[in-house]
Amino acid sequence: MFLSNIKLWNFRKFGSDTEFDPAKPNLSLPLKKGLNVLIGENDSGKTAIIDAIKLVLGTHSFEWTRVTEEDFYNNTERLRIELTFEDLAPEEAKNFIEWIGWAGEGATCQTYLRLNYEVKRNSERIFPSDVRAGADSEGHPLGAEARDYLKATYLKPLRDAKAELVPKRNSRLSQIFQGHEAFKGKEKDHHLMGHFGEFNKAIEKYFEGKNADDTPLTNDTKGKDLKDEVDRYIKSFSGSDKISDIAAAEGSLRSILEKLELSIEDEINPGLGTLNRLFMASELVHLNKKNWHGLRLGLIEELEAHLHPQAQMQVIEGLQNEADLQIILTTHSPNLASKVKLDDLIICNSCQAFPMGKDKTGKEFTALDTSDHKFLEWFLDVTKSNLFFAKGVIMVEGWAEEILLPALARIMKKSGLISKDLTEAGVSIVNVGGTSFLRYSKVFVRKEGPEMDVPVSIVTDIDVPTVYKIPKQDQEGKVVKDENGKAIYNYQPRDADDVSRDSGVAIQEKESKFNSQKVKVFVAPKWTLEFCLAQSSSLAGAFAQALKTAHPQIDTGNLEHELAKKLIDKSLDKTEIAHHLTQTLEGDSKKESPEISLDDNDESIKYLLKAIKHACRN
Numbered sequence: 001m002f003l004s005n006i007k008l009w010n011f012r013k014f015g016s017d018t019e020f021d022p023a024k025p026n027l028s029l030p031l032k033k034g035l036n037v038l039i040g041e042n043d044s045g046k047t048a049i050i051d052a053i054k055l056v057l058g059t060h061s062f063e064w065t066r067v068t069e070e071d072f073y074n075n076t077e078r079l080r081i082e083l084t085f086e087d088l089a090p091e092e093a094k095n096f097i098e099w100i101g102w103a104g105e106g107a108t109c110q111t112y113l114r115l116n117y118e119v120k121r122n123s124e125r126i127f128p129s130d131v132r133a134g135a136d137s138e139g140h141p142l143g144a145e146a147r148d149y150l151k152a153t154y155l156k157p158l159r160d161a162k163a164e165l166v167p168k169r170n171s172r173l174s175q176i177f178q179g180h181e182a183f184k185g186k187e188k189d190h191h192l193m194g195h196f197g198e199f200n201k202a203i204e205k206y207f208e209g210k211n212a213d214d215t216p217l218t219n220d221t222k223g224k225d226l227k228d229e230v231d232r233y234i235k236s237f238s239g240s241d242k243i244s245d246i247a248a249a250e251g252s253l254r255s256i257l258e259k260l261e262l263s264i265e266d267e268i269n270p271g272l273g274t275l276n277r278l279f280m281a282s283e284l285v286h287l288n289k290k291n292w293h294g295l296r297l298g299l300i301e302e303l304e305a306h307l308h309p310q311a312q313m314q315v316i317e318g319l320q321n322e323a324d325l326q327i328i329l330t331t332h333s334p335n336l337a338s339k340v341k342l343d344d345l346i347i348c349n350s351c352q353a354f355p356m357g358k359d360k361t362g363k364e365f366t367a368l369d370t371s372d373h374k375f376l377e378w379f380l381d382v383t384k385s386n387l388f389f390a391k392g393v394i395m396v397e398g399w400a401e402e403i404l405l406p407a408l409a410r411i412m413k414k415s416g417l418i419s420k421d422l423t424e425a426g427v428s429i430v431n432v433g434g435t436s437f438l439r440y441s442k443v444f445v446r447k448e449g450p451e452m453d454v455p456v457s458i459v460t461d462i463d464v465p466t467v468y469k470i471p472k473q474d475q476e477g478k479v480v481k482d483e484n485g486k487a488i489y490n491y492q493p494r495d496a497d498d499v500s501r502d503s504g505v506a507i508q509e510k511e512s513k514f515n516s517q518k519v520k521v522f523v524a525p526k527w528t529l530e531f532c533l534a535q536s537s538s539l540a541g542a543f544a545q546a547l548k549t550a551h552p553q554i555d556t557g558n559l560e561h562e563l564a565k566k567l568i569d570k571s572l573d574k575t576e577i578a579h580h581l582t583q584t585l586e587g588d589s590k591k592e593s594p595e596i597s598l599d600d601n602d603e604s605i606k607y608l609l610k611a612i613k614h615a616c617r618n
Contacts, residue, residue: 001088001113002033002326003053003297009080012048013351015073022137025082026073029346029353031328033087035320037340038330039388040348041426046330049353050154050299052081053328056117056131057295058147059154060179060286061172067119067126078120085113085150091293095149099142101135115142115150149294153287155280157302157330162275165262165282172279174257176286187253196256200248207246272306277315287325300329309335309382316340337385342373342443347388350453354446362442372439384430387440391426392615393456395437400529400578401459402431407582408598408605409612415598417609418618425616435460441519451517457611458514458521461528464502467564468492491565522611526604527567530574533581534563536604538596546580 007025008014014027029049038046055065072079088111093100101112116139119129131147132139165173177183183190202212209217209224217224231243248255262278264270270278280300287296303319304312312335319327320341331337337345345356354360358373387393396402406429409421422429432440437458444456472480472488480488507523514521526532533543544556547563550573554562566572585596600609612618 001085001092001295003031003083003295003328004086004112005030005082005084006049006052007080007082007084008048008052009078010073010076011052011079011081012071012073013043013045014048015076015079015351017074017076020076020078020080022080025080026351027353030355031326032343032355032357033326034323035340035344036326036328036346037336037344038328038346038348038353039332039337041389041391042332044348045351045353046348047157047301049348050301050328050330053083053152053297053299054154056081056083056115057150057152057297059299060151061154061175063154063156067129069121069126071119072121077122078118080116080118082117083115085115085295086110088113089293092149095293096133096146099133099140099146114139152295152297152299153283155283155298155300157305159276159279159305162272165275165279167259167261169258171258173260173262173282174254176282177257177260178254179286179289181290183253183257190253192256193253196248204245204247273308273311276306277311280315284322284325288322296325298325298327298329300327303329303331304333304336309333312336313339320344332389334382334385334389337388338380338382342376342380345388347452352450352452354452356443360447362445362447372442375436375439376443379432379436384432384440386428387430390428390454392428392617393444393454394422394427394429394611394615395440395456395458396429396431397435397460398431398433398574400574402429403575403578403582404529405429405459405608405612407585408608409616411585411596411598412609412612417598417600418613418616420616422612422616427615437521438514441514441516444519445516454518455614455617456519457615458519459608459611460510460521461524462503462506462510462526464499464506464527465564465568466494466499466527466531467561467568468494469568491561491568520611520614522607522614524607527564529608530563530572530577531560531567532604532607534559536602538598538602539581539605542581542584542596543577546577546584549580550576 006027006029008027009020009022009025010016011026016026027045027049038049040046051065054063055067055071058065067079088096088100093111096113099113101114103110103112113133114135115131115133116137117129117131120127130141133142133146134140165171198212205212205214206217206220206223207227209221211217227244227246230246234242234244262282264274264278267274283298287298303315307315312333316336316339319329342356343358347354347356358370362372394405396405406422409418409427412418413421418425430440437460441456441458444452444454446452468491470490470492472490474480482488503525507525510521510523524532526535530543530547533539534547536543544559547559548554548556551566554566556562563572598605598609600606602609
């Protein structure tokens with residue numbers, strides 16, 4: 001069995017001030033077997049989803065949970081959590097006979113279990129409520145024995161793994177071991193009890209001044225001296241011949257297990273990362289125990305706690321291989337997001353949660369197909385995975401745009417065009433290293449249901465050249481070559497009307513291809529980024545200086561023609577130019593006010609300004 005869906009009404013961030021409607025949950029999140037990874041910016045609702053599951057199911061480690069005032073959305077007086085479980089095996093379904101439901105007909109009929117937990121309050125108190133289950137919306141109270149089969153394993157954020165693994169009363173390690181078949185049901189006849197009895201007898205004999213075989217101790221009688229002193233006081237205080245009995249307390253299997261600790265062989269004082277992995281390993285052993293006909297659900301918050309990036313990769317890879325377990329975890333780590341399959345990711349955003357499976361993403365011709373998923377899983381490296389944690393995204397073709405746009409946004413802020421720069425607005429720039437924008441942008445387009453509130457700007461060149469490259473010919477029509485035998489070319493301007501017509505078609509095609517929901521494309525009106533900068537009323541001078549610095553031999557007296565030649569020949573160092581231009585824009589210090597100012601009337605770079613505004617929600 002596995003948790004297939006969670007619905008929330010007025011629980012923390014997931015709520016509404018409208019009238020409570022049982023048919024309209026504020027969140028309906030489908031979950032899958034295996035791994036489910038909740039990602040997103042801070043305060044996006046990841047922990048709320050985990051806590052809602054805990055409130056209904058409880059945990060094997062008996063974390064104390066109850067509904068508080070803070071769990072209610074705003075001023076609402078009623079919250080509800082509903083969990084649905086599917087794929088119940090017969091051995092599991094028999095534990096819930098009174099509450100089981102059926103879906104489908106005939107051979108396709110399947111059992112399911114639906115739990116609901118509804119809590120109400122008034123101005124004075126929160127009213128107690130029971131977890132109920134059943135095929136209808138109300139259900140009947142779920143019995144204690146049935147609830148025991150539905151407990152989840154929970155690992156809290158910033159967990160103190162060391163405290164859980166060292167010997168102590170009711171240690172988590174002892175609880176895990178007691179539930180394993182190696183110890184379960186063997187409290188009285190386990191062979192460790194015999195060893196403990198021998199150990200206890202040796203202790204008693206020591207304080208009598210004897211060996212375990214009743215022969216006198218000759219080299220250490222201080223234990224007997226200590227016991228004699230205690231006995232002297234007991235006789236004095238009680239006026240009788242009573243004496244003490246010194247032995248190891250609680251000679252039970254539980255007390256034995258509480259004295260055990262878990263560590264790595266031959267490793268002294270292991271660090272927090274190692275202890276964290278040990279603790280997770282012990283919890284997974286408990287979750288995977290044999291002859292258990294209940295839920296096998298693990299809830300892990302901030303998996304990356306105390307783990308360096310490489311260790312994070314190893315752990316998530318191990319969890320992906322646990323096919324018989326359902327794991328729901330939260331993370332803020334782009335390292336983990338880049339390693340997890342897209343089907344396993346769920347983005348929390350704007351009081352909603354969006355699974356990234358290909359049956360949920362894309363719309364019409366923008367739908368993600370199998371090839372798209374494979375592509376993204378290959379190329380979603382750590383840098384690109386930042387887009388999953390951003391409040392806004394700008395996708396660019398290469399390094400030039402990635403270097404230039406943050407500086408441009410800071411100048412825009414100083415010019416009063418936007419209120420926050422990219423960092424302040426939580427915007428990530430994603431360099432896709434080409435023109436594969438559509439494959440990346442599809443993850444932000446929903447096939448149905450609520451849209452993702454993440455503005456995505458796609459910045460792309462129009463790629464309509466303004467010149468032809470024609471081989472130079474002599475009077476006989478032969479190609480003229482230089483002294484090295486290479487052809488010499490002439491660069492002839494294209495007809496302006498042809499360029500205008502082709503540009504209009506290109507822009508229309510790109511907008512039709514990319515624009516969907518919060519995803520918008522912003523196309524350079526002239527050939528490339530560099531061609532637009534060269535004709536910018538605001539940046540032309542700074543660009544010419546940067547171009548001359550990157551290409552000292554260039555003839556700036558005929559800059560547009562020289563730039564066109566280098567673009568045609570693919571010899572333009574775009575990254576170096578962007579680097580020098582950025583230095584000019586920002587001056588010697590980012591705090592220094594640049595001489596350059598921007599306005600919305602600069603037609604050549606307006607597309608860049610609009611892209612930044614869209615991503616920054618201006």
